[in-house]
Amino acid sequence: MTETFERLRTRLAEIQDLRRAAAVLSWDQQTMMPLQGAAGRAEQLATIGRMAHELFVADETAKLLEELRGFEESHDPQSFEASLVRVTRTDYEKAVRVSPELRAEMSRAASQGFLEWKRAKEASDFAAFVPTLERNLELKQRYLACFDKGEEDYDVLLDDFERGMRTSEVRRIFDDLKAELVPLIAAAEGRNGEAALEGEFDPDVQRELSHEVIELFGFREGAWRLDPTMHPFASGGGINDIRITTHYESGELESLFATMHEYGHGLYEHQVDPALERTPLGSGVSLGLHESQSRMWENLVGRGRPFWRFFYPRVQALFPDELGSMEVESFYAAVNSVKPSLIRIHADEVTYNMHVILRFELEQDLIGGAVDIRSLPEEWNRRMDAYLGIEVPDDAHGVLQDVHWSGGAIGYFPTYTLGNVMSLQIWERLREDIGDLDERIERGDFAALREWLGERLHRHGRKFTPAETLEKIVGGPIETGPYLRYLKEKHGVPAA
Amino acid sequence: MTETFERLRTRLAEIQDLRRAAAVLSWDQQTMMPLQGAAGRAEQLATIGRMAHELFVADETAKLLEELRGFEESHDPQSFEASLVRVTRTDYEKAVRVSPELRAEMSRAASQGFLEWKRAKEASDFAAFVPTLERNLELKQRYLACFDKGEEDYDVLLDDFERGMRTSEVRRIFDDLKAELVPLIAAAEGRNGEAALEGEFDPDVQRELSHEVIELFGFREGAWRLDPTMHPFASGGGINDIRITTHYESGELESLFATMHEYGHGLYEHQVDPALERTPLGSGVSLGLHESQSRMWENLVGRGRPFWRFFYPRVQALFPDELGSMEVESFYAAVNSVKPSLIRIHADEVTYNMHVILRFELEQDLIGGAVDIRSLPEEWNRRMDAYLGIEVPDDAHGVLQDVHWSGGAIGYFPTYTLGNVMSLQIWERLREDIGDLDERIERGDFAALREWLGERLHRHGRKFTPAETLEKIVGGPIETGPYLRYLKEKHGVPAA
Numbered sequence: 001m002t003e004t005f006e007r008l009r010t011r012l013a014e015i016q017d018l019r020r021a022a023a024v025l026s027w028d029q030q031t032m033m034p035l036q037g038a039a040g041r042a043e044q045l046a047t048i049g050r051m052a053h054e055l056f057v058a059d060e061t062a063k064l065l066e067e068l069r070g071f072e073e074s075h076d077p078q079s080f081e082a083s084l085v086r087v088t089r090t091d092y093e094k095a096v097r098v099s100p101e102l103r104a105e106m107s108r109a110a111s112q113g114f115l116e117w118k119r120a121k122e123a124s125d126f127a128a129f130v131p132t133l134e135r136n137l138e139l140k141q142r143y144l145a146c147f148d149k150g151e152e153d154y155d156v157l158l159d160d161f162e163r164g165m166r167t168s169e170v171r172r173i174f175d176d177l178k179a180e181l182v183p184l185i186a187a188a189e190g191r192n193g194e195a196a197l198e199g200e201f202d203p204d205v206q207r208e209l210s211h212e213v214i215e216l217f218g219f220r221e222g223a224w225r226l227d228p229t230m231h232p233f234a235s236g237g238g239i240n241d242i243r244i245t246t247h248y249e250s251g252e253l254e255s256l257f258a259t260m261h262e263y264g265h266g267l268y269e270h271q272v273d274p275a276l277e278r279t280p281l282g283s284g285v286s287l288g289l290h291e292s293q294s295r296m297w298e299n300l301v302g303r304g305r306p307f308w309r310f311f312y313p314r315v316q317a318l319f320p321d322e323l324g325s326m327e328v329e330s331f332y333a334a335v336n337s338v339k340p341s342l343i344r345i346h347a348d349e350v351t352y353n354m355h356v357i358l359r360f361e362l363e364q365d366l367i368g369g370a371v372d373i374r375s376l377p378e379e380w381n382r383r384m385d386a387y388l389g390i391e392v393p394d395d396a397h398g399v400l401q402d403v404h405w406s407g408g409a410i411g412y413f414p415t416y417t418l419g420n421v422m423s424l425q426i427w428e429r430l431r432e433d434i435g436d437l438d439e440r441i442e443r444g445d446f447a448a449l450r451e452w453l454g455e456r457l458h459r460h461g462r463k464f465t466p467a468e469t470l471e472k473i474v475g476g477p478i479e480t481g482p483y484l485r486y487l488k489e490k491h492g493v494p495a496a
Numbered sequence: 497m498t499e500t501f502e503r504l505r506t507r508l509a510e511i512q513d514l515r516r517a518a519a520v521l522s523w524d525q526q527t528m529m530p531l532q533g534a535a536g537r538a539e540q541l542a543t544i545g546r547m548a549h550e551l552f553v554a555d556e557t558a559k560l561l562e563e564l565r566g567f568e569e570s571h572d573p574q575s576f577e578a579s580l581v582r583v584t585r586t587d588y589e590k591a592v593r594v595s596p597e598l599r600a601e602m603s604r605a606a607s608q609g610f611l612e613w614k615r616a617k618e619a620s621d622f623a624a625f626v627p628t629l630e631r632n633l634e635l636k637q638r639y640l641a642c643f644d645k646g647e648e649d650y651d652v653l654l655d656d657f658e659r660g661m662r663t664s665e666v667r668r669i670f671d672d673l674k675a676e677l678v679p680l681i682a683a684a685e686g687r688n689g690e691a692a693l694e695g696e697f698d699p700d701v702q703r704e705l706s707h708e709v710i711e712l713f714g715f716r717e718g719a720w721r722l723d724p725t726m727h728p729f730a731s732g733g734g735i736n737d738i739r740i741t742t743h744y745e746s747g748e749l750e751s752l753f754a755t756m757h758e759y760g761h762g763l764y765e766h767q768v769d770p771a772l773e774r775t776p777l778g779s780g781v782s783l784g785l786h787e788s789q790s791r792m793w794e795n796l797v798g799r800g801r802p803f804w805r806f807f808y809p810r811v812q813a814l815f816p817d818e819l820g821s822m823e824v825e826s827f828y829a830a831v832n833s834v835k836p837s838l839i840r841i842h843a844d845e846v847t848y849n850m851h852v853i854l855r856f857e858l859e860q861d862l863i864g865g866a867v868d869i870r871s872l873p874e875e876w877n878r879r880m881d882a883y884l885g886i887e888v889p890d891d892a893h894g895v896l897q898d899v900h901w902s903g904g905a906i907g908y909f910p911t912y913t914l915g916n917v918m919s920l921q922i923w924e925r926l927r928e929d930i931g932d933l934d935e936r937i938e939r940g941d942f943a944a945l946r947e948w949l950g951e952r953l954h955r956h957g958r959k960f961t962p963a964e965t966l967e968k969i970v971g972g973p974i975e976t977g978p979y980l981r982y983l984k985e986k987h988g989v990p991a992a
Contacts, residue, residue: 013539014547018543018544025520028520028524032524032721034717034738035717037732037736040733040773040774043509043774044733048514221530225528236533237529237537240532240533240536241536241537
């Protein structure tokens with residue numbers, strides 16, 4: 001039986017090799033590849049992706065999984081062996097539901113949709129994007145038809161990004177948030193308005209600063225890279241080949257927070273138990289928990305007072321013209337200012353969630369047919385006004401701003417805010433365990449934080465479901481209490 | 497029948513996708529990858545290599561090739577269709593001779609041998625390297641046993657790098673060269689001794705210079721990259737994704753010539769007919785012809801008077817301290833100085849060949865059993881003295897200097913000098929066609945040269961054999977006349 005298990009493991013290791021290779025090739029495409037290499041790269045990635053998929057959905061996988069039922073049962077569910085068989089079975093059962101033809105069609109539609117979206121956004125021409133959305137929605141309906149009907153259609157889509165999460169649960173969480181955030185935003189708006197960051201912020205110096213801050217956090221040359229790209233992301237070739245990216249733009253310091261954000265993603269992947277490498281268990285368990293980590297380093301560490309008390313003098317030294325005469329408290333206020341704005345990726349940590357909630361609502365309406373595609377801009381603009389008091393000047397700055405729908409990624413957005421919510425549940429717990437966390441951060445010591453996260457969350461990789469993983473850390477399910485407490489305490493209007 | 501051909505083509509396209517992916521991953525490993533990613537990367541490359549190989553040697557390939565015999569005969573041998581079937585058949589017949597087990601063993605021995613060589617070289621301890629060489633030679637004998645016995649065993653090894661080339665032909669060429677080079681070197685030595693390059697040569701400025709010179713040659717950002725690495729090489733993801741590398745070292749200008757050398761390799765790959773992309777025909781035909789191109793840009797263009805008349809002021813401007821007071825003729829003399837030295841990769845264009853000839857002789861003795869492995873250092877040192885008048889201080893600077901044997905690459909070295917020889921045959925022919933080549937180079941115009949090479953050599957890719965490819969350009973087989981004329985004219989002692 002061990003031999004059967006080893007055969008499964010070898011098969012999965014090869015599949016994982018292909019997926020890691022594809023990840024590095026995608027990273028390369030977005031950071032290094034000469035532009036004209038795009039056509040060839042698309043073929044290479046398609047071939048590798050198809051081969052990995054074919055190896056995985058082959059009858060041989062099913063046969064091995066079937067033979068390993070007894071083996072799985074004879075092992076502790078927490079063990080590597082039982083987890084590998086269990087998670088592989090779940091992955092397999094999802095993967096074989098969708099025909100290779102539909103998968104190929106979705107993949108082609110995504111490539112084509114990306115170009116159509118770029119053109120439509122450049123021209124701010126939503127009508128030009130309608131056929132893309134129609135095609136993607138039609139494909140989504142065919143995709144949904146491959147699965148058993150759950151409580152709601154949207155459950156199936158959500159499950160692709162946050163396995164096991166229910167739409168009804170997300171709705172409950174988002175309704176809680178919305179009820180508190182809308183008044184909080186209205187009250188907080190402009191409170192920190194005066195303390196804006198202004199100046200040149202030379203991109204080369206930003207680059208130095210980005211490297212410095214993550215080296216302080218725990219980035220090590222031998223196992224990590226940081227490179228510039230257009231839209232920051234984290235990726236890599238394995239647990240010891242972590243590649244994060246950022247984007248430097250003069251006149252602002254967003255690169256620094258993007259770098260800290262991607263560091264959080266990178267650290268999660270880097271601290272997965274090395275014994276899980278070359279298996280499907282060897283990476284972060286869900287987009288939501290991943291986002292809990294990126295948001296933690298970006299917002300809870302990186303926009304926190306203890307960190308800036310320690311690090312601000314260094315930033316001042318690098319940008320004497322811009323920050324030389326600005327007090328640390330003003331800087332802290334500036335990087336924490338709450339102000340409704342048009343673009344999600346530039347939003348502050350409070351209003352960000354309203355962008356996500358708006359999307360989630362529209363996605364459900366789209367999938368459920370409650371909203372006609374053609375009236376999306378109108379619906380978008382109406383809600384931007386209702387939730388954020390923002391008037392949308394054109395669709396490029398409204399409904400067309402994000403790439404996700406062009407590739408049929410529906411069900412992805414909620415994970416951003418689920419991550420925010422979970423980040424505070426985890427943060428509260430780790431502050432109980434590391435009593436002097438603020439003092440440590442204030443002296444630039446991040447070792448205990450890293451280790452706690454590694455031990456309690458990262459090392460598990462995909463061994464357990466997202467909900468089980470969270471439960472192991474915080475002792476219960478996802479809930480909004482800690483996050484709302486944090487936001488109100490940090491951004492709420494002080495009691496008179 | 498067209499359908500059968502398309503099936504073969506699709507299969508080969510997928511194999512080519514995997515090979516290109518592997519090339520980019522190898523490039524990444526040598527330029528970008530964090531060091532600790534090495535173990536994971538080895539697995540990824542092994543899996544991709546094995547899959548490409550298995551797809552290629554599968555029975556299905558043989559079946560398609562068999563069914564396409566009539567199809568091939570019905571097409572012009574020069575056509576894409578006939579060439580694809582013909583070349584694939586030759587590749588296939590070679591590939592299936594070697595069992596997957598032997599192939600895997602050779603690949604493992606190469607990885608292991610590389611580490612053993614590094615250690616042995618660092619310690620200058622040849623005895624420690626003997627077991628590696630013994631294992632590699634034993635594997636080589638098993639490899640030879642997979643093939644029909646030709647005139648000489650060494651033919652099989654040579655064929656892996658320069659298809660169709662015979663050992664007897666190489667021996668004839670090398671004997672010709674040796675007879676002329678040994679006295680030429682003795683006479684030329686030190687003639688340019690006074691004109692040495694001395695100074696700092698800041699690596700950052702070298703970097704700027706390298707980019708400038710290849711942009712002048714025809715490097716374009718959209719389809720090329722240049723990056724630093726330890727041991728320069730050329731690679732890439734396809735015809736429009738060319739990646740060349742160089743090595744910057746302060747105190748010298750070798751990086752510039754390494755860059756020009758790799759540019760020559762890159763241009764060959766870049767100018768292959770785009771219709772051959774995603775087929776096994778879509779790259780340079782042999783190591784020898786590839787080297788003819790790299791040596792042409794490095795030595796015939798890059799160490800030529802017309803080029804330096806044009807470009808020297810720019811180099812002076814970048815290195816005013818080092819070169820401000822040096823005349824162009826002294827600089828020309830310095831970069832063309834002939835001086836026997838210990839290390840092949842640092843050798844000048846004349847003595848370089850003697851390093852190669854020495855290797856070729858030793859390799860034949862090794863394969864034929866005429867030399868015992870243990871006496872290699874002695875044999876090496878004896879010939880270094882006889883051919884170059886050089887005393888070898890230790891094995892690190894002698895027989896252990898190069899990596900090739902550690903990976904079992906025997907039969908590779910001769911292609912370096914074959915490339916030199918062919919470069920002059922091609923150069924003579926192209927000077928006939930481009931009558932004003934020197935004048936063009938002297939005004940920094942390389943378009944005609946690039947286009948001639950593209951049209952006459954590069955575009956063919958692997959459609960024809962190396963000998964056929966050369967014959968198309970120069971109308972005959974490889975011969976030493978033009979190369980020896982060039983060397984004597986440039987480096988010979990002028991008649992009194």
